[in-house]
Amino acid sequence: MMITKDTPAHHPIHDIIKNRWSPRAFNKESLTELELSQIMEAARWAPSAMNEQPWRYIVARRDQTELFNMMLTPLAEGNSMWAKDAGALVLAISQQNYSGSGNPNRHAYHDLGLANAHLILQAEALGIRSHQMGGFDANKARELFEIPEGFEPLTYIALGRQGTHDHLADFLQEREAAPRQRKPQSEFVFQGSFGKK
Amino acid sequence: MMITKDTPAHHPIHDIIKNRWSPRAFNKESLTELELSQIMEAARWAPSAMNEQPWRYIVARRDQTELFNMMLTPLAEGNSMWAKDAGALVLAISQQNYSGSGNPNRHAYHDLGLANAHLILQAEALGIRSHQMGGFDANKARELFEIPEGFEPLTYIALGRQGTHDHLADFLQEREAAPRQRKPQSEFVFQGSFGKK
Numbered sequence: 001m002m003i004t005k006d007t008p009a010h011h012p013i014h015d016i017i018k019n020r021w022s023p024r025a026f027n028k029e030s031l032t033e034l035e036l037s038q039i040m041e042a043a044r045w046a047p048s049a050m051n052e053q054p055w056r057y058i059v060a061r062r063d064q065t066e067l068f069n070m071m072l073t074p075l076a077e078g079n080s081m082w083a084k085d086a087g088a089l090v091l092a093i094s095q096q097n098y099s100g101s102g103n104p105n106r107h108a109y110h111d112l113g114l115a116n117a118h119l120i121l122q123a124e125a126l127g128i129r130s131h132q133m134g135g136f137d138a139n140k141a142r143e144l145f146e147i148p149e150g151f152e153p154l155t156y157i158a159l160g161r162q163g164t165h166d167h168l169a170d171f172l173q174e175r176e177a178a179p180r181q182r183k184p185q186s187e188f189v190f191q192g193s194f195g196k197k
Numbered sequence: 198m199m200i201t202k203d204t205p206a207h208h209p210i211h212d213i214i215k216n217r218w219s220p221r222a223f224n225k226e227s228l229t230e231l232e233l234s235q236i237m238e239a240a241r242w243a244p245s246a247m248n249e250q251p252w253r254y255i256v257a258r259r260d261q262t263e264l265f266n267m268m269l270t271p272l273a274e275g276n277s278m279w280a281k282d283a284g285a286l287v288l289a290i291s292q293q294n295y296s297g298s299g300n301p302n303r304h305a306y307h308d309l310g311l312a313n314a315h316l317i318l319q320a321e322a323l324g325i326r327s328h329q330m331g332g333f334d335a336n337k338a339r340e341l342f343e344i345p346e347g348f349e350p351l352t353y354i355a356l357g358r359q360g361t362h363d364h365l366a367d368f369l370q371e372r373e374a375a376p377r378q379r380k381p382q383s384e385f386v387f388q389g390s391f392g393k394k
Contacts, residue, residue: 007242009238009241009242010234010238011231011234011235011238012235013235013238013239013242013319014213014239014318014319014322016211016213017239017242017315017318017319018242020242020244022244034208037207037208037382038208038209038210040382040386041206041207041208041210041382042210042211042214044206044379044380044382044385045204045206045210045214045215045217045377045379046314047217047219047317047329049329049331051378051379053379053380053385055385056385056386056387056391057385057386057387058387058388058389058390058391059386059387059388060388060389064388067388067389070389093391094307106331106351107306107331107351107352108306109304109305109306109307109310110291110306110307110309110310110313110351110352111310112307112310113306113307113308113309113310113311113312113313113314114310114311114313114314115310115314116307116310116311116314117243117310117311117312117313117314117315117318118214118314118318120244121211121214121314121315121318122210122211122214125211132244132246134246134303134304145387145389145390145391146390146391146392147391148391151391154303154304154307155304155307180242181248182241182242182248182250183241183250185234185237185238185241188241188250188252188253188254189237189253189254189256190253190254190255190256190342191255191256191257191261191264192255192257192264192267192342193255193342193343194253194255194290194342194343194344194345194348195343
């Protein structure tokens with residue numbers, strides 16, 4: 001059985017934003033080279049402070065078996081147990097200092113977030129779901145992929161077509177079926193003063 | 198004259214991602230209450246680590262004259278000189294620690310970036326352009342909007358319909374007309390090892 005999710009939005013929003021959610025059940029089909037290129041191209045055109053583009057990615061498609069398995073190894077077991085079924089894996093890395101001046105880039109993580117959102121929404125536009133994971137061994141990833149100092153591996157992204165969830169562990173099946181929830185706007189959109197309205 | 202921009206994408210990407218860019222020429226038309234609600238609703242549904250939703254926003258529409266002018270004051274002059282023509286202004290703020298445990302949230306800035314990208318792409322879907330600005334006095338903003346400790350005002354976002362650029366200062370007209378440029382994927386998408394491929 002394949003889970004469908006309702007997004008109880010309070011105002012009309014674009015389909016690729018409304019329909020996106022983060023499943024753990026993927027169908028083991030590899031992304032194609034073109035699909036992954038389109039998805040990374042969307043990240044490419046994200047905005048960034050001073051157009052610094054402080055994002056780097058290590059990527060592997062499922063059909064690149066050796067690279068794909070290598071990418072699984074830094075993941076926490078609670079993630080790799082389902083991420084192994086993804087069609088591609090992406091490790092998102094930020095450049096902490098400006099290329100030109102070497103000064104710290106206060107917007108590095110933020111701008112990586114902008115690029116990652118472009119990436120996952122482009123995936124959604126192609127019928128490909130995504131699931132971001134903070135649970136991985138950053139030191140192991142740094143060593144394995146020879147990530148230099150000044151660059152910070154921040155988040156993994158599993159990409160793939162959604163699959164049936166019956167084979168997931170019970171506790172994952174529960175999470176998979178849980179309704180989507182967010183704070184109402186009144187708790188994070190303010191006017192004139194923090195916390196107001 | 199109104200500038201049009203070409204996005205020389207190397208692979209097909211979704212229109213709202215492809216067509217988005219950050220103008221300085223806005224047409225002084227206010228966003229409606231519904232438009233701003235839709236845009237903030239898109240931010241609401243962004244993903245975040247542990248579903249923490251570490252984003253807060255101070256917002257003002259142009260037709261809320263007093264609030265709008267208040268929001269202009271922390272901006273650097275190089276920004277307020279054109280942002281004053283926007284249809285709404287948004288200050289994006291991150292919550293630095295987890296609400297439950299109080300532990301530092303390493304993904305706070307990143308997840309604010311995810312939400313901001315949802316926000317600007319929803320704007321684009323409504324025909325509303327956006328321009329993010331790091332140039333503002335964060336201490337002034339903190340004082341003015343009574344932003345508590347543990348929250349970090351990170352970026353302003355001007356929203357509005359694009360206008361003609363003839364009235365902009367000459368140096369801004371030049372930037373406005375400059376072609377869109379990004380690194381090729383070969384400089385930020387790697388396989389197996391950082392910098393490879």
